[in-house]
Amino acid sequence: MPVRKRNGTLSSMNKALPILGLAAALLLAGCSSTRVAVSNAGQTEQLAAVQTGSVSTSTLPPIGPNGEVAPLATTPDPNALPSSDQQFGVSGGLAAADGSFTTLPAVGTQPNATGRDLTGGITVEKLLGRWTVVAGATQCQLNLTQTAKTGTGRYRASAPACALPGLAVVSSWTIAGTQVQLFDENNDLVAALILSGNRFIGTLSGGTGISMVG
Missing domain, CATH: 1.20.5 (Single alpha-helices involved in coiled-coils or other helix-helix interfaces)
Incomplete structure (x- = not known):
């Protein structure tokens, strides 16, 4: 058992x-x-998150009823400097208080004189008398006469007490085409001027710019 x-x-x-x-x-x-x-769970936790780049956005222009794209309006930069034309209006001009612009005369010139009628060309009769010659800050009085200067074929001229060396020696003058020419006692050309409006502009023999109004 x-x-x-x-x-x-x-x-x-x-x-x-x-x-x-x-x-x-x-x-x-x-x-x-x-x-x-x-x-596997541990490996999954060790995976780094994928970084995505930043996404930029922009405003699309509006589309018209016929499918056309309207241009985007631009905003002016408040810090932008105005151009020279905006500052002065026109090149070489000065803005006046009333909004108009005045063209500045060249250095060594005066505004147009209205005392003489120089229309229709220049003649001896239109040029007779006293003129003011300007060179920079210096002004001289120039006398043009119809008295013939012997042996020259020109007329007598003088610039008494003139501080401009090239003009102080003037003794005669003449018209040569569209020019007014000034000469010294040695018959050397000391200045030549041409008509510009109601004044004359030109240079002395040394190159100094001058204007003449009367």
Whole structure:
């Protein structure tokens, strides 16, 4: 009888072994899957987030009813400097208080004189008398006469007490085409001027610019 009981117990244990082996295999498989999932989860957490660049935006121009694109309006820069034309209106001009512009005369000139009528060309009769010659800040009085200067074919001229060296030596004058020419006692040309409006402009022999009004 004892032998039978031992054989029955062994038989029961032999039947249980395959079941235990299967359970152990399933347990090991579950642990392996858990380790893989945990490992993958750790790797996923280590991935750095992808950085995206900034996106710029701009305003699109409006589209008209016929499909045309209207130009965008620009805003003027308040710090931009005005151009020279905006500052002075015109080149070489000076803005007046009333909004008009006055053209500045060249250096060494005076505004047009209205005392003489020089229209229709220049003649000896129109040039007779006293004139004011201007060179920079210096002014001289020039006298043109119709008295012939002997041996020259010209008329007498003088510039008494003139501080301009080139003009102080004037002794005669003449008209040569459209020019008024001034000469010294040595018959050397000391100045030549041409008509410009109601005045004459020209240069002395040394190159100094002058104007003559009367």
